[in-house]
Amino acid sequence: MPRIAYVNGAYIPHRYASVxxxxxxxxxxxxxYEVVNTYRGRLIDELRHLQRLDRSLSELSIASPMAQQAxxxxxxxxxxxxxxxxxxxxxxxxxxxxxxDHKFPRSIKPAMVMTARSIxxxxxxxxxxxxxxxxxxxxxxxxxxxxxxxxxxxxxxKQAAAETGAYEAWLVDECDYVTEGSSSNAWIVTVDNxxxxxxxxxxxxxxxxxxxxxxxxxxLGYTVEERPFTVTxxxxxxEAFMSNSSHFVTPVTQIDDxxxxxxxxxxxxxxxxxxxxxxxxxxxxxxxxxx
Amino acid sequence: MPRIAYVNGAYIPHRYASVxxxxxxxxxxxxxYEVVNTYRGRLIDELRHLQRLDRSLSELSIASPMAQQAxxxxxxxxxxxxxxxxxxxxxxxxxxxxxxDHKFPRSIKPAMVMTARSIxxxxxxxxxxxxxxxxxxxxxxxxxxxxxxxxxxxxxxKQAAAETGAYEAWLVDECDYVTEGSSSNAWIVTVDNxxxxxxxxxxxxxxxxxxxxxxxxxxLGYTVEERPFTVTxxxxxxEAFMSNSSHFVTPVTQIDDxxxxxxxxxxxxxxxxxxxxxxxxxxxxxxxxxx
Numbered sequence: 001m002p003r004i005a006y007v008n009g010a011y012i013p014h015r016y017a018s019v020x021x022x023x024x025x026x027x028x029x030x031x032x033y034e035v036v037n038t039y040r041g042r043l044i045d046e047l048r049h050l051q052r053l054d055r056s057l058s059e060l061s062i063a064s065p066m067a068q069q070a071x072x073x074x075x076x077x078x079x080x081x082x083x084x085x086x087x088x089x090x091x092x093x094x095x096x097x098x099x100x101d102h103k104f105p106r107s108i109k110p111a112m113v114m115t116a117r118s119i120x121x122x123x124x125x126x127x128x129x130x131x132x133x134x135x136x137x138x139x140x141x142x143x144x145x146x147x148x149x150x151x152x153x154x155x156x157x158k159q160a161a162a163e164t165g166a167y168e169a170w171l172v173d174e175c176d177y178v179t180e181g182s183s184s185n186a187w188i189v190t191v192d193n194x195x196x197x198x199x200x201x202x203x204x205x206x207x208x209x210x211x212x213x214x215x216x217x218x219x220l221g222y223t224v225e226e227r228p229f230t231v232t233x234x235x236x237x238x239e240a241f242m243s244n245s246s247h248f249v250t251p252v253t254q255i256d257d258x259x260x261x262x263x264x265x266x267x268x269x270x271x272x273x274x275x276x277x278x279x280x281x282x283x284x285x286x287x288x289x290x291x
Numbered sequence: 292m293p294r295i296a297y298v299n300g301a302y303i304p305h306r307y308a309s310v311x312x313x314x315x316x317x318x319x320x321x322x323x324y325e326v327v328n329t330y331r332g333r334l335i336d337e338l339r340h341l342q343r344l345d346r347s348l349s350e351l352s353i354a355s356p357m358a359q360q361a362x363x364x365x366x367x368x369x370x371x372x373x374x375x376x377x378x379x380x381x382x383x384x385x386x387x388x389x390x391x392d393h394k395f396p397r398s399i400k401p402a403m404v405m406t407a408r409s410i411x412x413x414x415x416x417x418x419x420x421x422x423x424x425x426x427x428x429x430x431x432x433x434x435x436x437x438x439x440x441x442x443x444x445x446x447x448x449k450q451a452a453a454e455t456g457a458y459e460a461w462l463v464d465e466c467d468y469v470t471e472g473s474s475s476n477a478w479i480v481t482v483d484n485x486x487x488x489x490x491x492x493x494x495x496x497x498x499x500x501x502x503x504x505x506x507x508x509x510x511l512g513y514t515v516e517e518r519p520f521t522v523t524x525x526x527x528x529x530e531a532f533m534s535n536s537s538h539f540v541t542p543v544t545q546i547d548d549x550x551x552x553x554x555x556x557x558x559x560x561x562x563x564x565x566x567x568x569x570x571x572x573x574x575x576x577x578x579x580x581x582x
Contacts, residue, residue, distance in 0.1 A: 005312060018309035019317060021296060021404050026310060027383065028442040029320035060447070090391060092318065099408070100381065102442070102449035102474055113312050117390070141444050142430035150443040151319040151393070153432050156351070158393035183393055 004081040006074055006114035011081060014115065023111055024095045028102070029150035031094030031111075032056035037245040038079060038087050038116070042283040044245065046072070048208045053091065056147045061104065062095050065112040074114060079286060082116035088246060090115045092149065122248060127273055130253030130265045131167035131242070133186075135231050136160055138171035138179050138203075145202050157182040168242055170234070170255070177228035179203045181242050184250075185210040188229055189239035189268050196233075199226040209243045209276070216275045222268065231255070239266025241273075248280075249273040295372040297365055297405035302372060305406065314402055315386045319393070320441035322385030322402075323347035328536040329370060329378050329407070333574040335536065337363070339499045344382065347438045352395065353386050356403040369405045370577060378409035379537060383440065413539060418564055421544030421556045422458035422533070424477075426522050427451055429462035429470050429494075436493050448473040459533055461525070461546070468519035470494045472533050475541075476501040479520055480530035480559050487524075490517035500534045500567070507566045513559065522546070530557025532564075539571075540564040 003014035024030035034053045037044045050068055057064060065071070075089060092113045098105035140153045157169035161182070169182045178186045179198055185207040187197045195217055200206040214224050234240060235258035242250050249272045251265030260266075294305035315321035325344045328335045341359055348355060356362070366380060383404045389396035431444045448460035452473070460473045469477045470489055476498040478488045486508055491497040505515050525531060526549035533541050540563045542556030551557075 007312060017312045019312055021298060021308045021310055021383075021406065023317070024446075026314070026317045027324075027440060028446050029440055030443060030446055033318075060443075061450075092312075100406075102446045103453045104446070104450050115312065115391075137433075139433035141432050142428075143444070148443050149318060149320055150441040152321060152351075152439050152441040153434070155315075155319050155321055155393045155395070159352075159395050162394045 001083065006078050008111055019111060019113065020097045022100060023097050025149055027100055029148060031092060031149045032060060032147050033092040033149055034147065035245055036089040038084055038089055039280040041085050041286050042280060043075065043286055044280050044283055045208045045212065052147060052208065057093060059146050062093065063110050065093050065110040076286060078114045078116050084116045084118045086121055087116060087118040126250055127265065130251035132165065132254040133252050134161040134164050134166035134169050135172050135256055136169045138173050143202055144204055145206060147205055154182045172231055176230045178231060178234055180205065184242040184244040184247060187241045187243060188234050188237035189266055191238050193222060193268060195222055195224040196229045197226060198228050207243060209245050209248065212276065212279060213243055213249060213272060216272060216279060220275060239269045241269045248276045292374065297369050299402055310402060311388045313391060314388050316440055318391055320439060322383060322440045323351060323438050324383040324440055325438065326536055327380040329375055329380055330571040332376050332577050333571060334366065334577055335571050335574055336499045336503060343438060343499065348384060350437050353384065354401050356384050356401040365405060367577060369407045373407040375407045375409045377412055378407060381406045417541055418556065421542035423456065423545040424459055424461050424543050425452040425455050425457035426463050426547055427460045429464050434493055435495055436497060438496055445473045463522055467521045469522060469525060471496065475533040475535040475538060478532050478534060479525050479528035480557055482529050484513060484559060486513055486515040487520045488517060489519050498534060500536050500539065503567065503570060504534055504540060504563060507563060507570060511566060530560045532560045539567045
């Protein structure tokens with residue numbers, strides 16, 4: 001069965017799915033995106049992702065390509081046509097196609113692409129073993145709250161991490177604070193079992209999974225402090241983890257050369273991971289357009 | 292006659308010219324570009340543009356899509372097929388097409404797109420009247436020396452300028468220094484007839500026209516100081532202008548609410564504009580692959 005992509009109103013074999021060379025996404029990175037995790041037939045936190053997409057587009061003055069209910073139908077159709085049960089639904093919206101000119105073109109129609117990619121269930125080894133982090137200077141622009149496709153600094157950071165054998169890069173600002181990961185939010189747990197993560201604002205993306213974790217941690221009786229933490233604080237943390245839609249709560253067991261605690265995933269991290277998986281299992285199945 | 296674009300080895304009617312939705316240029320802004328001015332059958336500063344493209348690609352660890360001589364032949368073919376005498380030759384190179392993953396894919400082939408667009412000769416009114424500038428915070432990333440397609444902050448700045456009736460935005464850093472324009476370099480002339488422009492480095496793009504102006508100004512006996520200048524200094528300058536490949540030396544007669552000097556283009560600015568036009572006229576015709 002060939003993969004099918006949605007491109008500007010048509011369902012097309014993935015292999016032939018293309019956009020015009022003057023799509024402003026290609027020439028100007030003039031667009032926003034979302035990745036919605038699909039877990040055993042559930043679109044996790046679908047509405048929050050769509051709300052965030054709306055916000056990104058609004059901040060960029062890009063019109064919404066279609067009404068929310070219509071978009072949810074397309075999402076379901078893409079999932080269905082790709083027979084995706086567990087995987088990632090990718091949505092990209094750009095300002096559209098126009099002769100190259102920095103200024104926003106008049107009366108342009110936004111372009112929308114949607115793809116689905118089935119992936120294996122999240123590997124238990126990553127939860128059992130944890131991952132290694134490389135810290136690196138945060139050289140991004142000043143509007144990281146917008147989930148734009150201008151991801152060049154992010155991919156350079158991720159690649160730098162991979163080249164040192166690390167799984168993810170944590171970005172560090174001029175005050176030695178960890179802002180977030182190259183494609184995830186960054187967390188530590190203090191000796192007092194307090195969860196610490198950078199507050200939302202223009203320096204980081206307001207992670208959907210980050211927000212879910214804050215809620216779940218509250219339910220479990222833990223305190224979350226939304227404040228910046230330094231690299232040194234991270235080195236000396238009791239636990240550390242990263243979060244995003246596809247990695248849930250993934251333990252961090254090493255940051256640069258510093259082994260975190262005893263080098264094993266922390267108890268609170270594991271508990272949150274399990275709680276988050278239960279949250280996904282309890283989510284509404286994909287057929288439903290309710291909620 | 293239809294416009295023709297070059298896309299990954301093929302010459303295609305512009306209208307149908309497309310790239311795959313998983314071209315990393317589209318999903319990650321993972322690429323670099325150049326715009327080469329074509330003036331009356333001359334590719335202005337062609338080799339310097341190609342050298343800068345090489346440098347951008349090298350900084351991003353993207354392989355060169357083809358040898359320089361081959362690329363120059365494609366450039367000529369694109370100019371020829373579009374019967375372009377005066378216009379803009381646009382070259383974009385991205386890391387290529389691969390399943391979406393932040394890390395650099397292994398053994399990927401870079402993608403290259405080239406377009407040509409004929410435009411009218413540079414309007415004399417812009418030289419006679421000058422243009423208005425809006426200053427705005429520079430929110431870009433820390434590697435503006437790379438001519439990448441991650442231009443989202445640039446287009447937002449240009450749009451903000453347009454919405455106030457200004458022609459270009461000058462970007463201002465946290466110390467109140469003007470770094471450069473959203474798609475041009477920024478210059479002032481002091482009361483002592485000294486030309487001032489931000490030094491090259493990671494904060495600005497090393498403009499090809501900027502470099503030509505430095506040389507031409509030297510020939511004319513003027514002093515150029517490559518140092519940052521503040522917005523206040525710009526307001527009070529004797530002259531001001533912007534430069535890039537398509538705007539040569541364009542007088543600036545107003546910055547925000549401040550009229551520059553008597554509101555007319557400055558003498559030195561006009562002289563440099565005329566000298567730059569002569570430099571273009573004296574450039575080798577396009578047929579030549581020499582030099």
